[in-house]
Amino acid sequence: MSQGCPQGVGRRTPYGRDAHYEHKLSRSCSGAAIVTGSTGGIGLAIAKGLADAGATVVIYGREQERVDAALAQLRTTRAGAQARVVVADLGTAAGCQALIDAEPDADILMNKVGIYSVKAFFDIDDADWEAFFQVNVMSGVRLARHYAQGMKSRGWGRIQFISSESALNIPAEMVHYGVSKAALQGLSRGLAKVLAGSGVTVNTILPGPTRTEGAIAFIAGxxxxxxxxxxxxxxxxxxxxxxxxxxxxxxxxxxxxxxxVYAATPRPAQPPALLCRSRVASSKASPDARGAWDTRLGIARHAANLY
Incomplete structure (x- = not known):
């Protein structure tokens, strides 16, 4: 890493399997790796991956019990992991400020926190729209507005917005969710232009259907x-x-x-913003094959063996 954060050391892989993860994040970075919405699912998996890569991770959640459980799981499965916790409600300006007060600096910001619900469009009232934008969009705006300034001054940083394929294929039964996720793409692109040439990259990740606790319950119902x-x-x-x-x-x-995690390391030689759709099989691969991911904009392609 340049200027504020020394170049990654060692040549270990975060998951011990993928040769493409050639860099390890240095614990000497001036700031932490903040992962919002990290008490379970994708967020907790990101926190574990960043801990494997050597980052000091900040686990965030709204409930003390769930935050403590996530921290215990991280330390149990990742011996020696450096991690802290913050409990706040990022659906409010005060909650975002509470996180900023607790963790003034960060080299990596993973905006994963989000809410979703199934609801007919004509039943989605103004309060629903406001709640979804406060949590899914404004939390990222408020945190990025603060942390990006420090990253820019240090000459290195990583900001990611975890969106969804629903941003492109908006579900009829979840229009409010899809629209809020689509907004993250505009936010990411605009912020990338603001930070162009600063050493800070901004990415939007669009996962498809993922086997999280919420998805498992949804399918079971x-x-x-x-x-x-x-x-x-x-x-x-x-x-x-x-x-x-x-x-x-x-x-x-x-x-x-x-x-x-790959996009958060020093390795990616990419433009400041890439709209990445998570793909675990190429078009020619069998359903169970591990394949490649590519950017929605077609700027770069990288075989990444996603385990």
């Missing part, structure tokens, strides 16, 4: 309604709602996290 098993319901959901899926299954949180 649908399975019960339709009288099928959860496994059968997952296949039905993909066939009916994601027929273009290449892997024909839900991704695992670790697969998405691998891409996020």
């Amino acid at each position: 649908m399975a019960q309604e339709r009288g099928v098993s959860a496994t059968e319901m997952e296949a039905l959901f993909l066939a009916e709602n994601r027929p273009s899926s290449l892997i024909r299954r839900f991704a695992n949180p670790e697969e998405v996290a691998n891409l996020c």
